[in-house]
Amino acid sequence: MAESELMLQAQDLNVYYGSIHAIQGVSFTVNKGEIVTLIGANGAGKSTTLNTISGLLRSKTGSLTFQGENIGGMAPHAVVRKGIIHVPEGRRIFSKLTVEENLEMGAYTRPGRELNDAIAGVFDRFPRLQERRKQVAGTLSGGEQQMLAIGRALVSRPSLLMLDEPSMGLAPILVEQVFSIIQEIHRSGVTVLLVEQNARMALSIADRGYVLETGRVVLTGPGKELLANDSVRKAYLGS
Amino acid sequence: MIVLQQLINGLQLGSIYSLIALGYSMVYGIIMLLNFAHGDIIMVGGYIALLIIGAGIHPAVAIIAAIVGCMVLACVIEKAAYAPLRKAPRISLLITAIGVSFFLENVAQLLLSANPRSFPNTAIIPTANFNLGSLNISLTTLVTLAVAIVSMALLTVLVNRTKMGKAMRAVSEDMGAAQLMGINVNRTITFTFAIGAVLAGIGAILYCCKYPQVKPTTGYLLGMKAFVAAVLGGIGSIPGAMLGGLAIGMAEVIVNALGYTTWADAVVYVILILVLLIKPTGFLGRTMSEKV
Structure with a gap:
């Protein structure tokens, strides 16, 4: 993307389920026109992050800014009106x-x-x-x-589409179809924030990726770079 | 002929139960609450109509005031007592509902005394009887059936065809996903209470026209029977509540017709016990896994 206009900025999110500290100081950004992916193992906090953005959960600290407007603590139905749509897991x-x-x-x-x-x-x-x-x-x-x-x-x-595990439980041919649909939607001008366990597919279509581990961002970079990164390959790509 | 006569009586009583059962079922469907204060809303509706007609104001005003009063009361109860408990365990919500029920009954007793008051039913529906052969049908019966059918038809259209009705169904199926659609869940829940209370208000007027007296505990037994009707039909199901109401009304009338009048109320509870033992999901209820 030539112009990298900031669309969503998450800063220092801390989310708790009771006494469990599910998200620990997560910060990331999504620029207009990008596909950004959050990858990581089960329980790394990917879905929790999306739920926090869409207002289903609250962050104790930090801020969430969407197109210059603070959306932290906003009710989910109000977040939708801002143009953020969350396709939930399952x-x-x-x-x-x-x-x-x-x-x-x-x-x-x-x-x-x-x-x-x-x-x-x-x-x-x-x-x-x-x-x-x-x-x-x-x-x-x-x-x-x-x-x-x-x-x-x-x-x-939507201006920002958040997809949580869109390939989950689908046959391989359908997974490919889903990913090509995501790319089509992206080409039509929608910014995409994608959470996936299928790290290979996600990174191959993403402009940038963030790797989450037990509630923290441990690595970030362009999709292609992460795809080639040794520790990512070992942990998430099985090679 | 006697069978047909009783059938008509059963339909009249049953359609009142249906109207009230709908409020139980809709509220349960959307927030899994057995709203035991629902019956007492009927009592309040009865008193509003009674007092306004007693003050010499036109009965049409009294009817509208009773219905609007029920609706406003239900919304206030929902906002004040239930909404703060949205994330609390369901048992807290249930106990709160029972508390609200006691509160309404006792406030009514305090303000209006425990003595039953006679309801000016003839001011609303004049006494008139139609004879078809040996069949005797009162105007009250005809009006009750007509009003109940029209109300339930409108409700069906509302729930199936309008945006708000669809949102109600979406919220009752998956509150979280509904929020992600941009549906204001709190507003939808309040709307559901309002609709249930409007039906209860209509039911209150019709019930008081059939049994013309109101006392602070009027809503208790009536509410219980409507609740049993909702369970029998399958709680959470709108057509189920309609069907369950008719079935309970019929059962009660049949028991009365057989001469066991004193047993009529007991039979309703026996039905409840049997439903819970044999088919807890009722006629049209779905097997539900516990919602998290």
């Missing part, structure tokens, strides 16, 4: 609502007149969802549910 689609209703919920913060256009846009990207628009979302396959979760995020036209 997809969390509304299984008893239809595909179309799920998308309407995604567009909850948009004015009603934009609804049809926004949903049509998602159907263009994911024709399978259009075929199943009246179907209850719980009956979709895992891959389709992930498409729905991403589609549901896109209808709100």
Whole structure:
């Protein structure tokens, strides 16, 4: 990215689950137009970090700034209105609502007149969802549910899209598909913050990456560099 | 003919139970709370209507005031007593609800005395009877059925077709994910209480027209029966509450018709026990894993 305009800045986040200190002084930045990835093992604090940004959790210290505005401590629904959309781990689609209703919920913060256009846009990207628009979302396959979760995020036209383990539980061919969709979304002008266990895939599409270990950032750098880094290779890429 | 007559009586009583059961079920569906103060809201609605008509004001005003009063009261209770406990264990919430119920009953007793007051039912629905052969149907019965059907139809449209209704369903399925959609969960919960209370207010007027008296404990037994109806239908399910209400109303009327009037209330509790033993999810309830 030629211009590196700061979009999201997290500074010194400390998040606790009761007495467990899950995130310990995490700081990172996301610039406009980037794909940034957080990688790390189970329990490293990746999802906790995203939950803190989206307002589901609170940081005891530090600050969260999005496009120059302090969003630390903001309620989740208010964070959404700022243009940050979080696709949570495990997809969390509304299984008893239809595909179309799920998308309407995604567009909850948009004015009603934009609804049809926004949903049509998602159907263009994911024709399978259009075929199943009246179907209850719980009956979709895992891959389709992930498409729905991403589609549901896109209808709100986010400026920052946060994806938590979008490849989890998907067959390899679908994993590739999901990653190419993420790149497509990125090319359409959306900044992406990606949390993944599949470090190889994540780093290969990311501009920059942060490696988290037990609640701390231990390493950071451009995606390609981390991909070549010895300790990263050993710990996360299995080679 | 006698069977048909009792069937109609059962529908009348059952549709009132349905209206009230809906409030239990919707609130349970969204925050997993058995809102035991719901029955007492009905009592308050009854008193509001009674006092306003007693003051010589037009009954239409009394009806609207009772419904609005129930709605405002439910929202105040939700904000003051339940919202601060959003992250507390569910048992705290349940005990709070029981506390609110006692509070309302005792405040009513303090302000209006424990003596039952007669409800001016004829000011709301004039006495009139229609005979179809040997069938005798009162205007109250017809109005009750019509109002209940229209209310439930509107509720169904609200829940299935409107943005707020869809948000209610989304919140009741996954509160966290709903927040990530930008849904204001607190507002949605308050809205759910408001809708439940509006239905309770309508139920209150209809109930008082059928049994024209109000006392501070009016809501207790009525609330209990509606609660059993909600459980029977499958708590959390809207069509379940409608169905459960009708079933409880029918059961009560049948027991009465067979001459075991003193047993009518006991039968309702027996139904509760049987449902919990045999099919805790009720008619339409889903097997639910404990929400975290």
